[in-house]
Amino acid sequence: MSRKILVLPGDGIGPEITAEAVKILNACRDAGLDITLEEGLVGGAGFEAFGEPLPAETLDKAKAADAILLGAVGGPQWDKLEDISKRPEKGLLGLRKNLNLFGNLRPALLYPQLAEASSLKPEVVSGLDIMIVRELTGGIYFGQPRGIEEREGQRVGFNTYVYSESEIERIGRVAFEMARKRNGRLCSVDKANVLEVTMLWREVMERLAADYPDVELSHMYVDNAAMQLVRAPKQFDVIVTGNMFGDILSDAAAMLTGSIGMLPSASLNESGQGMYEPCHGSAPDIAGQGLANPLATILSVAMMLRYTLNETALAERIERAVGSVLDQGLRTADIAYEGTRKVTTAEMGDAVLEAF
Amino acid sequence: MSRKILVLPGDGIGPEITAEAVKILNACRDAGLDITLEEGLVGGAGFEAFGEPLPAETLDKAKAADAILLGAVGGPQWDKLEDISKRPEKGLLGLRKNLNLFGNLRPALLYPQLAEASSLKPEVVSGLDIMIVRELTGGIYFGQPRGIEEREGQRVGFNTYVYSESEIERIGRVAFEMARKRNGRLCSVDKANVLEVTMLWREVMERLAADYPDVELSHMYVDNAAMQLVRAPKQFDVIVTGNMFGDILSDAAAMLTGSIGMLPSASLNESGQGMYEPCHGSAPDIAGQGLANPLATILSVAMMLRYTLNETALAERIERAVGSVLDQGLRTADIAYEGTRKVTTAEMGDAVLEAF
Numbered sequence: 001m002s003r004k005i006l007v008l009p010g011d012g013i014g015p016e017i018t019a020e021a022v023k024i025l026n027a028c029r030d031a032g033l034d035i036t037l038e039e040g041l042v043g044g045a046g047f048e049a050f051g052e053p054l055p056a057e058t059l060d061k062a063k064a065a066d067a068i069l070l071g072a073v074g075g076p077q078w079d080k081l082e083d084i085s086k087r088p089e090k091g092l093l094g095l096r097k098n099l100n101l102f103g104n105l106r107p108a109l110l111y112p113q114l115a116e117a118s119s120l121k122p123e124v125v126s127g128l129d130i131m132i133v134r135e136l137t138g139g140i141y142f143g144q145p146r147g148i149e150e151r152e153g154q155r156v157g158f159n160t161y162v163y164s165e166s167e168i169e170r171i172g173r174v175a176f177e178m179a180r181k182r183n184g185r186l187c188s189v190d191k192a193n194v195l196e197v198t199m200l201w202r203e204v205m206e207r208l209a210a211d212y213p214d215v216e217l218s219h220m221y222v223d224n225a226a227m228q229l230v231r232a233p234k235q236f237d238v239i240v241t242g243n244m245f246g247d248i249l250s251d252a253a254a255m256l257t258g259s260i261g262m263l264p265s266a267s268l269n270e271s272g273q274g275m276y277e278p279c280h281g282s283a284p285d286i287a288g289q290g291l292a293n294p295l296a297t298i299l300s301v302a303m304m305l306r307y308t309l310n311e312t313a314l315a316e317r318i319e320r321a322v323g324s325v326l327d328q329g330l331r332t333a334d335i336a337y338e339g340t341r342k343v344t345t346a347e348m349g350d351a352v353l354e355a356f
Numbered sequence: 357m358s359r360k361i362l363v364l365p366g367d368g369i370g371p372e373i374t375a376e377a378v379k380i381l382n383a384c385r386d387a388g389l390d391i392t393l394e395e396g397l398v399g400g401a402g403f404e405a406f407g408e409p410l411p412a413e414t415l416d417k418a419k420a421a422d423a424i425l426l427g428a429v430g431g432p433q434w435d436k437l438e439d440i441s442k443r444p445e446k447g448l449l450g451l452r453k454n455l456n457l458f459g460n461l462r463p464a465l466l467y468p469q470l471a472e473a474s475s476l477k478p479e480v481v482s483g484l485d486i487m488i489v490r491e492l493t494g495g496i497y498f499g500q501p502r503g504i505e506e507r508e509g510q511r512v513g514f515n516t517y518v519y520s521e522s523e524i525e526r527i528g529r530v531a532f533e534m535a536r537k538r539n540g541r542l543c544s545v546d547k548a549n550v551l552e553v554t555m556l557w558r559e560v561m562e563r564l565a566a567d568y569p570d571v572e573l574s575h576m577y578v579d580n581a582a583m584q585l586v587r588a589p590k591q592f593d594v595i596v597t598g599n600m601f602g603d604i605l606s607d608a609a610a611m612l613t614g615s616i617g618m619l620p621s622a623s624l625n626e627s628g629q630g631m632y633e634p635c636h637g638s639a640p641d642i643a644g645q646g647l648a649n650p651l652a653t654i655l656s657v658a659m660m661l662r663y664t665l666n667e668t669a670l671a672e673r674i675e676r677a678v679g680s681v682l683d684q685g686l687r688t689a690d691i692a693y694e695g696t697r698k699v700t701t702a703e704m705g706d707a708v709l710e711a712f
């Protein structure tokens with residue numbers, strides 16, 4: 001049965017990077033993968049066409065798809081929208097919530113060919129390979145009550161950081177399973193010395209550990225985790241944390257590699273349906289100039305093949321192809337340095353295709 | 357009129373590092389500073405003596421003091437305390453809240469003599485000098501409602517992230533004033549694309565900017581700030597943010613310097629009363645062995661002289677003395693490397709005293 005892939009280019013560099021990833025998807029189809037591709041509008045693009053960052057039509061297509069490939073959303077022209085519900089980010093958050101994509105996988109992997117690009121000393125980051133598992137549909141991002149209101153003569157803003165045992169348990173199981181497939185070490189990050197919600201988080205993780213005797217569970221406070229990522233990031237294998245802490249730590253971890261243009265991500269629900277997107281943003285300042293790095297989006301296709309389509313062999317072929325173009329010395333502007341060959345977005349995509 | 361200083365050694369390495377800082381306070385008194393010193397118990401030490409991490413007697417002394425010098429609190433023997441209100445951290449949080457110490461100043465400064473210690477490349481961090489202004493008595497640390505309760509058949513944990521306009525304004529003014537005294541650039545960190553409470557935060561910062569036309573205000577999302585601190589930390593002058601984000605970012609920033617054992621902090625209320633403490637923790641694993649670095653605590657005394665006692669000349673004398681012992685090549689274990697002379701906690705304190 002043909003599997004449906006929805007491509008949502010989004011804003012900024014989104015269209016040009018997804019175009020390169022679609023080339024690879026087509027190559028996978030030529031190699032025998034039974035997929036059908038559709039396109040949709042989201043973010044600023046959705047707002048311009050339909051007045052909504054997540055048009056109903058896009059949401060319907062997303063629900064019907066097995067997997068979604070998203071470029072990126074956002075741009076300065078929509079930052080000033082008075083009605084916050086119309087901002088591009090709400091399209092992304094709406095997709096996550098409506099499809100129940102609670103399990104966000106964000107690898108921070110240093111490509112040996114790009115070791116130079118890191119702002120950290122080579123010995124601190126060489127061989128870095130961390131997987132951050134972030135809860136994506138709960139926590140303070142979606143907690144109620146929330147808002148801004150008048151209290152005792154002045155305005156007060158408030159949000160609610162909330163997790164139930166079952167929400168913690170299901171993301172915990174994703175993380176324990178992930179650790180089991182990797183090096184067997186899981187670090188759960190919380191602020192259990194201050195926040196009750198994360199005391200419950202820690203307690204549930206402890207309880208789950210009994211089901212995974214082969215995984216070594218540790219706990220770390222979020223402030224210490226931020227420090228340890230800077231000091232000695234290679235101590236980590238898998239990190240599991242909530243939505244807000246995961247947002248912050250996964251970006252810091254990605255930046256340790258110095259090449260955020262290389263990092264893909266997956267967001268999964270309980271039935272394995274997933275949304276795949278690069279870790280980087282929509283970079284409106286360089287959009288349309290052929291400067292963007294398509295590799296994170298191409299590697300997001302590899303994650304899609306691995307986690308939703310169960311096509312590990314094809315996933316590995318893509319990853320090897322990316323390794324090979326790096327070995328050839330091809331670089332988009334963000335990762336170029338002396339002695340390498342600078343290529344455009346499309347040239348990079350074509351090179352991966354060739355090596356595939 | 358004699359000013360009262362309360363010394364709270366706390367737990368772990370707290371007693372040995374505050375002992376060295378007290379030597380310097382005494383030297384300041386010998387140099388003509390009119391102060392009286394008192395001691396008190398807090399954290400695990402308070403719990404052991406009085407069954408409370410913040411004994412009433414300590415709180416009374418703290419209220420009566422002009423300034424407090426705190427070592428550090430916490431240790432594994434108290435982590436398992438069932439009653440969370442008895443944990444050492446609650447002593448610290450109780451002091452902050454009861455004395456209304458809302459303005460937390462956390463410098464991240466790279467000492468040229470210690471440039472090697474950073475895990476970042478020298479060109480990325482050399483000359484680093486950031487001041488993080490963290491709101492310390494509000495936000496999610498103290499927001500109500502909070503707790504763990506049964507809802508629809510399962511337990512749910514929740515905390516409230518809340519700020520009022522007046523709370524934001526008063527920390528904003530501290531930060532704008534700080535930027536004015538430094539390089540005139542203030543970056544306010546929030547998550548205004550997701551959290552209403554930080555939309556209000558951003559709005560109030562914007563409004564305040566009109567009163568400080570000489571300060572250049574910018575805004576950054578917290579995930580991006582975590583990335584930028586790793587990628588190019590020297591872009592920052594002063595950062596202002598809420599309690600939780602400040603906890604995370606200030607630790608990451610401190611670690612960029614590679615020598616968290618060097619970094620002091622100040623926590624101030626509206627009348628200039630302040631609590632001064634090193635950024636590092638109680639390090640129970642090395643307590644009592646003369647291995648701890650007393651410089652962060654000694655530099656906290658310098659901050660006390662500057663911000664509460666208005667004795668800038670004495671503050672500078674201490675800072676120069678610290679610079680001089682580093683120039684001499686003296687190092688405690690945490691910052692020692694080949695070619696430097698390893699000294700104990702007390703030897704380091706004595707050397708600073710000598711150079712003072």
Ligand SMILES: CC(C)[C@H](C(=O)O)[C@@H](O)C(=O)O
Pocket residue numbers: 089092093247549550579
């Ligand atoms: C755009 C924003 C809402 C989003 C988030 O905070 O989750 C982004 O930063 C991310 O991490 O995917």
Ligand SMILES: CC(C)[C@H](C(=O)O)[C@@H](O)C(=O)O
Pocket residue numbers: 193194223445448449603
């Ligand atoms: C000990 C803990 C409660 C405290 C905090 O989170 O504020 C500490 O991490 C700090 O930053 O001073």
